[in-house]
Amino acid sequence: MEYLAKSAGETIIQHTENLLKNYDLLKKYYPEIPVNWSLLRLICKYHDLGKINELFQQKIREGTMKKEGEIPHALLSIALLPVKELKKVYGVADVKAMTYAIALHHERDFSQLTKDQYDNEIGKLQVPAKHFPFSELGLPFPNEIKRPDARFYRFLHRPSSKDDYFKLYVMLKGLLNRIDYAASGDYPVEYPANFLSHNMSRVLNGWKQKSPTGTADWNEMQKYVEQHQNDNLIVIGQTGLGKTEAGLLWLGDNKGFFTLPLRAAINAIYTRIRDGIADKANYQQQVGILHSDSLAVLLAEDSENEVVELDQLANYLNETRSWSLPLTVTTLDQTFDFVYHYAGFEKKLATFAYSKVVIDEIQMYSPDLLAYLLKGLKEIQDFGGKFLVMTATLPTYLLDLFQSQGLKWEMREQPFLDEDLLERHYLQLIKDNLSAEMIAKLYQKGKLLVICNTVRKAKEVYQELSTLLPKVEIQLIHSQFIRKDRQQKEQEIMEFAQSNQAGIWIATQVVEASLDIDFDLLITELSELNGLFQRMGRCYRKRSLVNRNKPNVYVFDGGDNFTSGISKSEYSIVHDEIFSLSKKALRSKEDGILNEHEKMSLIAATYTTEALKETSYYHQIKTMLAWLSVTENDDKSEKEVKRLFRNIQSRAIIPRKIYDDFTTEINECVRVLTLTSKEISQQFKENPSIIRRIYRSKLDDYKISIAEWLFIKCAQQNQVQFKEIGKYEGFYIVDGKYAKNYGFETLHGVEEDRFF
Numbered sequence: 001m002e003y004l005a006k007s008a009g010e011t012i013i014q015h016t017e018n019l020l021k022n023y024d025l026l027k028k029y030y031p032e033i034p035v036n037w038s039l040l041r042l043i044c045k046y047h048d049l050g051k052i053n054e055l056f057q058q059k060i061r062e063g064t065m066k067k068e069g070e071i072p073h074a075l076l077s078i079a080l081l082p083v084k085e086l087k088k089v090y091g092v093a094d095v096k097a098m099t100y101a102i103a104l105h106h107e108r109d110f111s112q113l114t115k116d117q118y119d120n121e122i123g124k125l126q127v128p129a130k131h132f133p134f135s136e137l138g139l140p141f142p143n144e145i146k147r148p149d150a151r152f153y154r155f156l157h158r159p160s161s162k163d164d165y166f167k168l169y170v171m172l173k174g175l176l177n178r179i180d181y182a183a184s185g186d187y188p189v190e191y192p193a194n195f196l197s198h199n200m201s202r203v204l205n206g207w208k209q210k211s212p213t214g215t216a217d218w219n220e221m222q223k224y225v226e227q228h229q230n231d232n233l234i235v236i237g238q239t240g241l242g243k244t245e246a247g248l249l250w251l252g253d254n255k256g257f258f259t260l261p262l263r264a265a266i267n268a269i270y271t272r273i274r275d276g277i278a279d280k281a282n283y284q285q286q287v288g289i290l291h292s293d294s295l296a297v298l299l300a301e302d303s304e305n306e307v308v309e310l311d312q313l314a315n316y317l318n319e320t321r322s323w324s325l326p327l328t329v330t331t332l333d334q335t336f337d338f339v340y341h342y343a344g345f346e347k348k349l350a351t352f353a354y355s356k357v358v359i360d361e362i363q364m365y366s367p368d369l370l371a372y373l374l375k376g377l378k379e380i381q382d383f384g385g386k387f388l389v390m391t392a393t394l395p396t397y398l399l400d401l402f403q404s405q406g407l408k409w410e411m412r413e414q415p416f417l418d419e420d421l422l423e424r425h426y427l428q429l430i431k432d433n434l435s436a437e438m439i440a441k442l443y444q445k446g447k448l449l450v451i452c453n454t455v456r457k458a459k460e461v462y463q464e465l466s467t468l469l470p471k472v473e474i475q476l477i478h479s480q481f482i483r484k485d486r487q488q489k490e491q492e493i494m495e496f497a498q499s500n501q502a503g504i505w506i507a508t509q510v511v512e513a514s515l516d517i518d519f520d521l522l523i524t525e526l527s528e529l530n531g532l533f534q535r536m537g538r539c540y541r542k543r544s545l546v547n548r549n550k551p552n553v554y555v556f557d558g559g560d561n562f563t564s565g566i567s568k569s570e571y572s573i574v575h576d577e578i579f580s581l582s583k584k585a586l587r588s589k590e591d592g593i594l595n596e597h598e599k600m601s602l603i604a605a606t607y608t609t610e611a612l613k614e615t616s617y618y619h620q621i622k623t624m625l626a627w628l629s630v631t632e633n634d635d636k637s638e639k640e641v642k643r644l645f646r647n648i649q650s651r652a653i654i655p656r657k658i659y660d661d662f663t664t665e666i667n668e669c670v671r672v673l674t675l676t677s678k679e680i681s682q683q684f685k686e687n688p689s690i691i692r693r694i695y696r697s698k699l700d701d702y703k704i705s706i707a708e709w710l711f712i713k714c715a716q717q718n719q720v721q722f723k724e725i726g727k728y729e730g731f732y733i734v735d736g737k738y739a740k741n742y743g744f745e746t747l748h749g750v751e752e753d754r755f756f
Helices: 012-029 037-046 054-062 073-080 083-090 092-103 115-123 126-131 166-185 196-210 220-227 243-251 263-276 294-305 310-321 332-340 346-352 367-383 396-404 436-442 455-468 483-498 529-536 576-587 596-606 616-631 638-646 656-661 663-673 677-684 688-700 708-716
Strands: 233-236 255-259 287-290 327-330 355-360 386-391 426-430 447-451 474-477 503-507 521-525 553-556 650-655 704-707 720-725 729-734 736-739 743-746
Touching: 012 037, 012 166, 037 073, 037 092, 037 166, 054 126, 073 092, 073 115, 083 092, 092 166, 166 346, 166 367, 196 243, 220 233, 220 243, 233 243, 243 255, 243 263, 243 355, 243 386, 255 332, 263 287, 263 327, 287 294, 287 310, 294 310, 294 483, 294 688, 310 688, 332 346, 332 367, 332 616, 346 355, 346 367, 355 367, 367 386, 367 396, 367 616, 436 455, 436 521, 447 455, 455 474, 455 503, 455 743, 474 483, 483 503, 521 529, 529 576, 529 596, 576 596, 576 616, 650 656, 650 708, 650 736, 656 663, 656 729, 656 736, 663 688, 663 720, 677 688, 704 708, 704 743, 708 720, 708 729
Parallel strands: 233 386, 255 327, 255 355, 287 327, 355 386, 426 553, 447 503, 447 521, 474 503, 521 553, 650 729
Antiparallel strands: 650 704, 720 729, 736 743
């Protein structure tokens, strides 16, 4: 009799052999992983042996979901472990970690099980065990089949950070999960990290060939990180110094994650690496992009060049999401949610144990995300991984928080600056609120970028300025455009910045650190110093001042009031205390040239622990850190953690105008999403899973996110309609105005200040 592991007919022996192949790949590519390799190999062999039980075999052959009285096979697998013999070789802690890794390798609810039921099913293993070919896996026939005693496994217990074998358990279970999922999904658990070092040298040679003198070299910052590849680093470097290249040089030929706070920035860096650094023929085995809209990015890129091979795209997405690629460009919520220690977190933390992670633009994270980041970096450090924090401005209180969390790093005393580009900005502070009238007076020619704190303010300025300057080309970009219009806007502003055109773009924080653009003049509201200096990086990005007697940056600080979006409420775009500190710091400076040294000195002097420790902003970080520590062993589900981590306070909707204009396209998406897998296969001749992903992505092209409170208000006024997609899915249509040049507005014109 053959003992099956999968409904497709794969036997336990075959499945286990596939695990061992992936085990061999993992060990070959990353032999330095801090894990007991022989124990991991044994776990691969034993993890599914519990499937020999009669109820599981009946279920597989009958094609049913579950049999009456069946218990999770992983609990039966540990009854086949030769615990006494293993203890003699490895010791109690290792065997305990091994036992729990197998018992919990599937996230199942054991709460309804009783010990009597468990022991009864273990007793029934005696019969199938007599016929199972253990020798084919190089395993001895079990001398006894019994539940491991309490020294090695306590019924219904889940290991936590309080257990002395916790780190051993995380590494074994996490890597077993990675290997098992790869074997089941028929993809390699890892690809080799062997392209960056060679290809970065190729990039440098390309620069030399383009140089008029035939010479080029990495700059001081890039050389520094390359020399410190084995260290945790914090690097402060001026905008435009090549931090992306520095991050890649530091990663070298190691498994790496490049994290950024904004999807537009992720898209841009992924494209740069894919097209300019990775091997063209093999990029899908080298670099991946991972965020909530990554499928849309891949579809858009591929459709410009060639017909999309859907099976290939499905494999690429799956391998990226499974962390099989050596380099992943991603967001914090896709990676650092492991800090909650939810059921199944181990595979992420175990991977970080042999990885290097780059954190770019750390100053842009909210207090709760900073807390996640601090706790995550500490756990990564404790498990053996490395981190590089790169930023143009680093508040000193952050360094104190790093130290208080026990993080260790190297950092050069002086920031990295471009001596030829120290003076790029002449700043004039205006103690008033930003207005279209003032912008019209200040603008004369060239490229002007206006940055407002909120969508509402940006729209107001756009409308009024269009009336005041009817002959000037004026464009608007913010978050309240449907996705396909937003992507077009991002492309248009980058093309405009590189052209010889004159005109005005009005924007929100969406351009603060996400788009590689360069304007001649910046007019902005004050949000806070970090944000201001990021905004200034969009003006004279890589060029020195031409006119040293005339401002190229005007900052409106609100006068005696707050600027738009700033308040004492929870909806403020930045904490009001941080805004007030920033305003005070700016007012202490005279108008004039603000060089790079002065920018960094202002940040260091303003954002001190002493200045912030009594603020609600700082208190929020400390409270979140404490809460994470207290709740990390609460057995939250992964779905719950995703919701907590993203701090979801918004709702994806389709504006009524968009639904009316694109009813045919939207209904086609709905039609496909309601088809059965068989119907999709018959119609498209493709994998149903990737077809569903594609049509969900197409549907998302017509969506925007609005604040949850605004959604509720619209619903209370009967302005919301729900459209069902099958039994468990659907979308909301919200009444309101929408224009391609203006974006969305609810019927009463009320908008959420926190959105940008």
